Amino acid sequence: MSAAIEANGVSAVFNQRAGTFGVRRRVVAVDDVSLTVPEGMALGIVGESGCGKSTFARLLLGLLAPSGGDVRVGGQVLQAMDRQARARLIQPVFQDPASSLNPRRRVGEIVALPLRAAGVARSERRERALSMLSRVGLTPEMATRYPGQLSGGQRQRVAIARALVLEPRILICDEPTSALDVSVQAQILNLLAELRASFNLTLVMISHNLAVVEHVADEIAIMYLGRVVERGAAESVFAAPHHPYTKALLASVLTPEPGLGLPDLPLGEAVPDPANIPAGCRFHPRCPVAIPRCATEAPARGDVECHLVQSVPT
Amino acid sequence: MSPVLEVRDLRVRFGSMAAVRGIDLAIERGQTHCLVGESGCGKSVSALAVMRLLPRGAKREAGAIRFAGEDIARLPERAMRRLRGDRMAMIFQEPMTSLNPAYTIGSQMTEVLRAHRGMGRAAAVERAEAMLTRVGVSAPGMRLGQYPHQLSGGLRQRVMIATALLCEPDLLVADEPTTALDVTVQVGILKLLADLKRDLGLAMLLITHDLGVVARIADVVSVMYAGEIVEHAPVGQLFAEPLHPYTRGLLRAIPVPGKVRRGEKLATIPGIVPRTEVGFRGCAFRDRCEFATQECAEPVAERVEGAHHWRCRLASGWLEAA
Numbered sequence: 055m056s057a058a059i060e061a062n063g064v065s066a067v068f069n070q071r072a073g074t075f076g077v078r079r080r081v082v083a084v085d086d087v088s089l090t091v092p093e094g095m096a097l098g099i100v101g102e103s104g105c106g107k108s109t110f111a112r113l114l115l116g117l118l119a120p121s122g123g124d125v126r127v128g129g130q131v132l133q134a135m136d137r138q139a140r141a142r143l144i145q146p147v148f149q150d151p152a153s154s155l156n157p158r159r160r161v162g163e164i165v166a167l168p169l170r171a172a173g174v175a176r177s178e179r180r181e182r183a184l185s186m187l188s189r190v191g192l193t194p195e196m197a198t199r200y201p202g203q204l205s206g207g208q209r210q211r212v213a214i215a216r217a218l219v220l221e222p223r224i225l226i227c228d229e230p231t232s233a234l235d236v237s238v239q240a241q242i243l244n245l246l247a248e249l250r251a252s253f254n255l256t257l258v259m260i261s262h263n264l265a266v267v268e269h270v271a272d273e274i275a276i277m278y279l280g281r282v283v284e285r286g287a288a289e290s291v292f293a294a295p296h297h298p299y300t301k302a303l304l305a306s307v308l309t310p311e312p313g314l315g316l317p318d319l320p321l322g323e324a325v326p327d328p329a330n331i332p333a334g335c336r337f338h339p340r341c342p343v344a345i346p347r348c349a350t351e352a353p354a355r356g357d358v359e360c361h362l363v364q365s366v367p368t
Numbered sequence: 369m370s371p372v373l374e375v376r377d378l379r380v381r382f383g384s385m386a387a388v389r390g391i392d393l394a395i396e397r398g399q400t401h402c403l404v405g406e407s408g409c410g411k412s413v414s415a416l417a418v419m420r421l422l423p424r425g426a427k428r429e430a431g432a433i434r435f436a437g438e439d440i441a442r443l444p445e446r447a448m449r450r451l452r453g454d455r456m457a458m459i460f461q462e463p464m465t466s467l468n469p470a471y472t473i474g475s476q477m478t479e480v481l482r483a484h485r486g487m488g489r490a491a492a493v494e495r496a497e498a499m500l501t502r503v504g505v506s507a508p509g510m511r512l513g514q515y516p517h518q519l520s521g522g523l524r525q526r527v528m529i530a531t532a533l534l535c536e537p538d539l540l541v542a543d544e545p546t547t548a549l550d551v552t553v554q555v556g557i558l559k560l561l562a563d564l565k566r567d568l569g570l571a572m573l574l575i576t577h578d579l580g581v582v583a584r585i586a587d588v589v590s591v592m593y594a595g596e597i598v599e600h601a602p603v604g605q606l607f608a609e610p611l612h613p614y615t616r617g618l619l620r621a622i623p624v625p626g627k628v629r630r631g632e633k634l635a636t637i638p639g640i641v642p643r644t645e646v647g648f649r650g651c652a653f654r655d656r657c658e659f660a661t662q663e664c665a666e667p668v669a670e671r672v673e674g675a676h677h678w679r680c681r682l683a684s685g686w687l688e689a690a
Contacts, residue, residue: 102550103521205640206407235406235577240621240634247633262550265623269630292625306551308580309624312603316559316584321552325520 056128058256059114059144059224060090063123066109066280070329079329083109085280086123091273093223096250096257098271098288100264100303104326106280107260111228114258116140127224141168145217149229151209155201155216161187162197165215172220182219189252190215190245207238211245218249224256231266243269264307268292276300279326279336283359296358298341335361370437371396372538372571373418378431380413380422386646387413387426389595395539395571395588400562402582402603403575405592406618408641411575414592415541418573419458420448436538454484457532461544463524467516473527474512480534499530503560522553529560536568543575558585579622583607591615594644594652600677611671611678611686614653651680659686 066084071077083106091097101107112118113125116132125132127143135143145168148154155164166183174182184194190211201209210230217225227246231239247270250257261267267274267288274291276284276299284297295301305317320342332339338348343362353359371394380388388410395401403411416422418433420440433441435456440448452458460466468476477499478492487495493512500508503526516524525545532540542561546554562585565572576582582589582603589606591599591614599612610616620635639656651657654664659682668679676684 102552207640236579236618237406237621237637238640240623240636241638243623244633244636247631264551265625268625269623269634272630288630302552304625306555307625308551308555308578308584310579310583310607310619310622312583312586312607314584316555316562319552319555325522 056093057090057126058093058095058128059258060126061087061110061114061123062126063088064110064113064120064125065122066106066113066118067121081329082280082331083328084113084120085331087280087282088123089275089282089285091224091256091258094254094256095273096259096271098267098274099258099260099277100262100267100274101277102262102326104279104328105277106328107277108228110277111146111226111258111260114226115144115146138172141222142172142220143222144224144226145220145222147210147213147217147225147227147230150233151206151213152201152233154213155209157201159200160197161192161199161201161204161212164201164212165197165219168216168220183215186215186219187212189218189249205238206234207241210234210238210242214242214245214249218253221253222255224258225250226258226260228260229262230259232261232263239266246270264292264303265309276303279328279331281336281359283337285357296363297337297360298343298362299337302342335359371434372436373573374432374434375414375418376432376434378414378417378433379429380410380417381427381429381646382425384645386644386648387595388417389644389648390431391590391592391595391597393418393573393590393597395573397538397571398565398569399587400565400572400574400585401588401590402586403573403590403592404577404579404582404618406577406641409592410595411592412543415458415543415573415575419452419456419541420445421452421458450484453480453532453537454535455537456539456541457535457537458541458543459525459528459532459545461547463521463528464516466528467524469516471515472512473514473516473519477512477527477531477534480531484535495534496530499534500527503527503530503533503564504556505530521549522556525549525553525557526560529557529564533564533568537570539571539573540565541573541575544577545574546581547576547578554581561585579618591618594641596652596679597677598653598679602675605676609676609684611676611682611684612653612680613657613659613682615678616687617656 063086065086068081070079070081099107113120119133162183166179169179192211231242259270271288274288275282278299284300295304302319302321306319322340324339334350335348335353338344347361353361373395375393377390378388379390405411417428432439477496481487481492481495497508505511505526546557586603589603590597593614599615610619617637637656644652650665651668654660663681670677670679673684
């Protein structure tokens with residue numbers, strides 16, 4: 055199977071200034087990450103806020119030029135393509151459809167806009183927009199409404215319709231259900247699964263909710279402070295997590311089982327700061343099983359980046 | 369023992385829209401009562417009504433709100449202000465919007481003690497430091513000199529909790545206190561709330577949309593839908609045998625690792641929560657309910673079996689019969 059999208063050692067480094075007279079800080083949001091998503095597969099990326107997962111999404115979309123490395127889609131470097139070509143290959147769905155949809159445009163216009171940008175004739179635009187709306191479960195009557203007149207779930211359906219109207223090969227979803235109620239979340243996850251099959255989409259699903267990712271993804275990448283610290287097939291990562299951070303993340307999922315009480319999380323107080331990445335293993339200040347070596351020596355590159363885990367180098 | 373908070377037939381409307389349609393709540397000392405439901409079901413409005421903090425445009429009708437035996441529904445605002453922050457306190461989802469960005473943590477925390485307890489500055493600072501330590505904030509002396517934006521989300525929420533508990537209230541109302549936080553931080557905050565409840569004998573009203581949180585922290589659960597409590601039971605009973613079709617639907621829609629296989633569909637509840645006008649009759653869930661009949665357009669009486677209450681025409685055991 056060929057790679058639909060691959061990141062080769064991509065980094066994103068920002069020079070931030072804290073306030074007008076503040077000190078310059080070098081923020082390494084994504085640090086030399088390599089990932090490959092084969093055609094038709096779904097990759098889930100999980101991590102806490104500040105781990106660089108949304109920055110990574112912007113790199114994969116070509117919305118942000120990498121500070122190092124490159125992103126390739128179908129073998130071609132994404133940054134070298136023009137916007138039109140990129141838009142036909144890869145499209146985003148964001149967390150909050152209330153802010154990613156233009157409130158002054160009708161739903162029909164919103165969904166048809168990518169077609170107009172791609173130079174599709176007016177008559178065909180309308181037809182394709184309406185047919186895509188019905189694919190995501192919205193009636194033609196919805197096309198005349200404004201986003202403000204829709205529910206959260208309906209708005210997310212519009213965002214998905216807009217992303218798919220050019221029939222891209224890759225869909226990057228950044229927390230697509232985090233702003234939704236659990237009953238609506240289930241509807242959207244089912245819809246994504248259905249569309250993925252019928253369009254043979256390659257999916258990258260970013261979320262802080264492991265349960266959501268588990269339901270959708272074939273493969274999982276766990277991010278911590280800009281690096282992927284564990285990766286593997288979804289089943290094996292969930293059944294037998296190796297990295298202490300992955301274990302902590304899994305333990306913190308609150309399943310609806312009364313009587314279990316709240317789990318003990320042996321994570322330290324330290325708050326991860328991408329402007330101040332610890333020496334050695336970046337997770338060591340919070341790690342419950344750290345050994346002296348972890349503070350001085352970075353773990354070897356591999357599927358599991360941890361001194362205490364025997365891992366197969368990639 | 370009489371409950372710390374007892375709400376009877378609380379109703380709130382916004383114009384012709386009925387947001388809360390006659391709810392009852394009772395919370396005892398040392399008890400965590402979870403109010404759970406989807407957005408727009410009226411759970412936050414109910415909490416604000418209890419605190420007498422409803423926004424302009426909202427109208428509370430009838431209903432009794434008894435706090436420590438006294439009906440506070442008609443208490444003058446001056447007397448309410450003495451209660452709030454002292455005997456009853458509330459924390460919110462996003463601490464950034466409820467902490468004042470222009471004042472230090474210290475000045476916001478000591479203000480509470482100076483207003484309610486008439487404490488001097490030194491004593492108030494000492495008490496604030498002790499409370500920050502209690503909620504697991506390291507270096508409390510330094511934190512008091514910092515501004516809210518200098519703290520992480522988890523720390524800000526701890527500061528909010530510390531501020532709410534300075535006067536050792538009898539009732540803590542927590543509206544989605546961990547929704548904006550990372551899962552790992554969420555566990556820490558919930559543990560803290562559970563410990564504080566036990567140690568201080570708090571009565572806690574916790575509002576959330578997350579049934580995972582409910583399962584792990586609640587003693588008693590009330591499920592809200594379209595302004596009504598449709599099911600109410602001790603936590604174990606509610607999860608073991610949900611009796612309202614809405615509760616069942618909510619429980620089945622949660623993705624649980626290892627429970628629903630990938631490739632299989634998650635159960636959903638079709639449709640959306642309806643807006644209920646004043647004078648709405650019948651079961652508000654009937655348009656989304658797979659078991660609805662014509663009967664459901666008629667007003668629904670509450671069914672009671674032991675400590676389990678639910679508002680549905682279906683009797684217990686309906687699932688086995690169906």
